[in-house]
Amino acid sequence: MTIEVRKSERAGAPAAADREFVKALGRRCVMSSVSPLRPASEANARAAFDRLCEIVEGQSHVTLIAQRDGERAGFLLLLDDLPDEVTLLPQAFVAYMAVEPDRRREGIAAALLAAAEDEARRRGAPYMALMVTDENEAARRLYERRGYLTERRLLCKPL
Ligand SMILES: CC(C)(COP(=O)(O)OP(=O)(O)OC[C@H]1O[C@@H](n2cnc3c(N)ncnc32)[C@H](O)[C@@H]1OP(=O)(O)O)[C@@H](O)C(=O)NCCC(=O)NCCS
Numbered sequence: 126m127t128i129e130v131r132k133s134e135r136a137g138a139p140a141a142a143d144r145e146f147v148k149a150l151g152r153r154c155v156m157s158s159v160s161p162l163r164p165a166s167e168a169n170a171r172a173a174f175d176r177l178c179e180i181v182e183g184q185s186h187v188t189l190i191a192q193r194d195g196e197r198a199g200f201l202l203l204l205d206d207l208p209d210e211v212t213l214l215p216q217a218f219v220a221y222m223a224v225e226p227d228r229r230r231e232g233i234a235a236a237l238l239a240a241a242e243d244e245a246r247r248r249g250a251p252y253m254a255l256m257v258t259d260e261n262e263a264a265r266r267l268y269e270r271r272g273y274l275t276e277r278r279l280l281c282k283p284l
Contacts, residue, residue: 201240217254
């Protein structure tokens with residue numbers, strides 16, 4: 126088994142196929158970002174993912190595609206010029222990542238995250254940040270085991 130992580134080119138047929146892959150896989154995974162505190166329909170969550178893709182595409186970003194034995198298996202959307210909103214210090218930001226359900230626990234997300242960190246360092250970003258839903262145990266462990274610490278908390282109270 127080989128895992129390869131590559132950057133999606135910005136134009137041409139491969140880029141279009143990568144974009145379709147990102148959209149389709151991302152839309153299938155969105156419910157893992159919905160918190161039980163704020164229930165949402167799958168249609169709304171999918172629309173939110175489409176909006177996220179538009180926001181990412183409108184900013185400086187890199188799309189990383191992971192391939193397992195030559196087949197697309199996961200992606201990571203990296204914003205590389207999104208200053209921290211509190212300090213205005215530069216940071217890179219993982220807007221979203223996902224791995225095909227039948228390809229999980231094979232190290233694909235770990236490979237994507239390592240490649241994103243390398244890319245962010247190359248671009249001079251001193252920090253990498255991201256948001257993760259509290260109940261998303263798989264993603265939380267992935268990040269925590271790779272040195273990500275809780276910096277702020279998003280509080281929510283159902284009214
Ligand atoms: C989170 C996600 C990207 C992990 O992808 P993956 O390729 O299965 O992760 P990896 O195989 O690289 O695992 C790396 C580490 O993450 C943690 N991890 C991954 N899946 C886990 C699970 N189901 N339960 C507990 N820990 C898990 C482990 O620490 C694991 O290391 P280990 O296998 O050595 O114990 C994947 O589950 C996914 O696509 N989820 C849906 C989308 C999502 O939640 N995206 C994150 C948004 S913030």
